[in-house]
Amino acid sequence: MLFVKLKDFEWREGAAASALAMRANIRFMGHRAGQIIFMQPPSIQGLGSSSGFSMYLLDQAGNGHEALAEAADTLVANATADGRVGELRGNDDAFESSLRLEIDQQK
Known part of the structure; x- marks a missing residue:
């Protein structure tokens, strides 16, 4: 694995990182030395295209499940x-409990 830091945007003559990665992927596609893939780091550290993030809504006003x-x-x-957030999905069942406790009182 190799990480390359690009020059500042003002020195790259208008070449966006995504365009550079695409050109490099096309150039090295099918290379005999092995599979070579160029990727961009995520805009926000820790949030890649596969990790994403989770967000939870809390009913602090006490308006109930329906609200x-x-x-x-x-x-x-x-x-x-x-359109700035992709592959967004909400709860499958808004009324399903998010925490379930089973207490074994015999022990």
Whole structure:
């Protein structure tokens, strides 16, 4: 594995990192030495294209499950329409418990 730091954008004559990675992938595709892949680091450290992030909504106003589920649906709809967040999904079941405890009192 090799990491390369690019010159500052002002010195690269308008070449975006994504364009450079695409050109390099095309150039080294099918190289006889092995598989060579060029990737960009994530915009935010720790948030790659496979890790993502999780966000939880809390009903601090005490409006109930229905209001919380409606707020989650609205958030997902607005974020999807905005387009800056990809592959966004909400809870599959807004009324399913997120924590389940089983207490064995016999021990």
